[in-house]
Amino acid sequence: MAPMDTITNDLRDDILSGQFAPGDRLLEIQLAEQYDCGRAAVRSALVALTTEGLVEREENRGASVRRISITEAIQITEARSVLESLIAAQAAKHALPDDHAELRDIIEQMRSTVANDEGKAYSELNRLLHRRLREMSGHDIAAELVANLRNRAAHHQYRLAVMPGRSADSLDQHAAIVDAVVSGDEAAAADAMTAHLESVIEVLQRWGDANVR
Amino acid sequence: MAPMDTITNDLRDDILSGQFAPGDRLLEIQLAEQYDCGRAAVRSALVALTTEGLVEREENRGASVRRISITEAIQITEARSVLESLIAAQAAKHALPDDHAELRDIIEQMRSTVANDEGKAYSELNRLLHRRLREMSGHDIAAELVANLRNRAAHHQYRLAVMPGRSADSLDQHAAIVDAVVSGDEAAAADAMTAHLESVIEVLQRWGDANVR
DNA sequence: GTCTACAAGATTGTTAACATTTGGTCGTCG
DNA sequence: CGACGACCAAATGTTAACAATCTTGTAGAC
Numbered sequence: 001m002a003p004m005d006t007i008t009n010d011l012r013d014d015i016l017s018g019q020f021a022p023g024d025r026l027l028e029i030q031l032a033e034q035y036d037c038g039r040a041a042v043r044s045a046l047v048a049l050t051t052e053g054l055v056e057r058e059e060n061r062g063a064s065v066r067r068i069s070i071t072e073a074i075q076i077t078e079a080r081s082v083l084e085s086l087i088a089a090q091a092a093k094h095a096l097p098d099d100h101a102e103l104r105d106i107i108e109q110m111r112s113t114v115a116n117d118e119g120k121a122y123s124e125l126n127r128l129l130h131r132r133l134r135e136m137s138g139h140d141i142a143a144e145l146v147a148n149l150r151n152r153a154a155h156h157q158y159r160l161a162v163m164p165g166r167s168a169d170s171l172d173q174h175a176a177i178v179d180a181v182v183s184g185d186e187a188a189a190a191d192a193m194t195a196h197l198e199s200v201i202e203v204l205q206r207w208g209d210a211n212v213r
Numbered sequence: 214m215a216p217m218d219t220i221t222n223d224l225r226d227d228i229l230s231g232q233f234a235p236g237d238r239l240l241e242i243q244l245a246e247q248y249d250c251g252r253a254a255v256r257s258a259l260v261a262l263t264t265e266g267l268v269e270r271e272e273n274r275g276a277s278v279r280r281i282s283i284t285e286a287i288q289i290t291e292a293r294s295v296l297e298s299l300i301a302a303q304a305a306k307h308a309l310p311d312d313h314a315e316l317r318d319i320i321e322q323m324r325s326t327v328a329n330d331e332g333k334a335y336s337e338l339n340r341l342l343h344r345r346l347r348e349m350s351g352h353d354i355a356a357e358l359v360a361n362l363r364n365r366a367a368h369h370q371y372r373l374a375v376m377p378g379r380s381a382d383s384l385d386q387h388a389a390i391v392d393a394v395v396s397g398d399e400a401a402a403a404d405a406m407t408a409h410l411e412s413v414i415e416v417l418q419r420w421g422d423a424n425v426r
Numbered sequence: 427g428t429c430t431a432c433a434a435g436a437t438t439g440t441t442a443a444c445a446t447t448t449g450g451t452c453g454t455c456g
Numbered sequence: 457c458g459a460c461g462a463c464c465a466a467a468t469g470t471t472a473a474c475a476a477t478c479t480t481g482t483a484g485a486c
Contacts, residue, residue: 003272003469004260004469027436027437027438028437028438029436029437029438037470038469038470038471038472039438039471039472040253040469040470040471041469041470043257043438043439044256044257044260047217047257047260047261048260048261048263048264050261051261051264051265052264059216059438059439059477060437060438060439060476060477060478061437061438061477061478061479062437062438062478063438072353072354075352075353075354075355076354078299078352078354078355079296079299079352079354079355079358082295082296082298082299083292083295083296085295086291086292086295139288139291139292140285140288141285141288141289141291141292141362142288142291142292145292145358149354216439217439240466240467240468241467241468242466242467242468250440251439251440251441251442252441252468253439253440253441254439254440256468256469272447272468272469273446273447273448273467273468273469274447274448274467274468275467275468
């Protein structure tokens with residue numbers, strides 16, 4: 001009834017949206033019922049999500065939502081940093097005038113959400129901006145890798161979003177990225193993106209130091 | 214009889230070693246027989262390798278070894294470039310004296326194979342060097358991504374290895390990387406790695422221009 | 427009271443049969 | 457001679473039952 005890819009996407013979304021929390025067990029029968037499909041389809045989805053790094057499977061012991069430690073989240077963000085910088089550079093190279101307008105518009109909307117303290121909306125615009133930059137870059141490989149890395153650290157990203165005063169800093173950094181992309185300056189775009197993610201890493205690091213022991 | 218992970222690894226190896234060429238169909242029954250297991254295990258392996266980017270699957274039409282175009286191979290190498298530079302920097306930061314000795318030893322062996330024109334052996338040392346750098350870096354995330362990217366472009370890498378005069382250039386570049394890592398200079402290590410992979414990209418680009426129309 | 431042995435339940439792993447889809451072949455008709 | 461359509465074979469997709477494995481709870485011995 002439901003093709004395998006659909007299950008994979010649905011389950012991925014449900015994990016990312018927090019309906020299944022890190023550590024939660026993923027029982028095949030239960031999922032089969034929930035998504036109205038056979039166990040085989042669920043198994044395939046679990047295998048796929050395991051190689052994506054979102055799910056952990058142990059022989060004869062079943063699957064569970066993978067827990068991501070802080071140190072791992074930092075490494076993920078470091079990898080994202082270099083890849084997104086590549087993307088930003090390529091976006092600066094390939095973006096068209098229409099794209100420029102769209103990027104500027106996103107920044108304006110972000111500015112508005114920050115002024116009104118709408119954390120949720122800001123977070124969505126954040127995702128949108130990064131996604132559009134990936135698409136504009138034309139670099140399918142880097143785009144795919146970054147999308148995956150983002151998913152893996154989604155939980156930690158979430159905590160970041162609700163940190164007080166973080167949106168303001170973040171907004172400036174995003175504006176700088178867009179400025180560089182719009183002006184077609186590849187190196188500046190890459191640098192701005194690196195600076196942005198360095199700042200994210202710093203926050204993660206501080207949070208880790210404060211909470212781990 | 215054979216656990217799923219084993220099949221996945223075996224099939225991956227057989228694809229990378231060229232026993233299954235790009236475009237070759239991967240029939241479930243045939244593979245089940247070849248690896249002495251059920252179709253279910255084969256299916257799981259195919260799903261896993263599909264999300265790894267090595268296999269292509271089409272609904273109701275079966276799986277085949279994914280073909281990688283030159284432009285895709287270039288993008289793969291570009292992504293590898295930034296990730297391996299990150300790895301080189303981390304390796305420079307974390308490598309211990311024993312590691313330094315090992316790296317220098319690998320370079321010496323490489324020098325010997327180049328002098329004796331042993332392309333095959335050089336290629337293996339090449340892989341070994343990159344792998345050890347990944348391990349020394351301690352950056353599991355970047356290491357995993359690079360390993361995957363290397364697999365995806367394995368076929369094009371192969372063509373590179375047999376190019377005349379390429380080993381000599383490559384050797385100098387690798388020596389530069391090791392020098393930087395051994396001296397603990399993170400930035401220099403990253404730059405040397407970038408230079409190395411830029412050179413690989415250039416070769417791919419020239420080959421592409423010469424062969425695609 | 428704690429530890430071990432064992433049995434019951436739950437869950438994954440495997441197999442086999444069945445259903446569906448695809449692609450091609452052959453034959454007929456225009 | 458070419459085009460259309462019905463069949464047929466091959467392969468994938470799906471389902472259900474069975475086997476193997478792990479976990480949990482319990483009873484008994486020390």
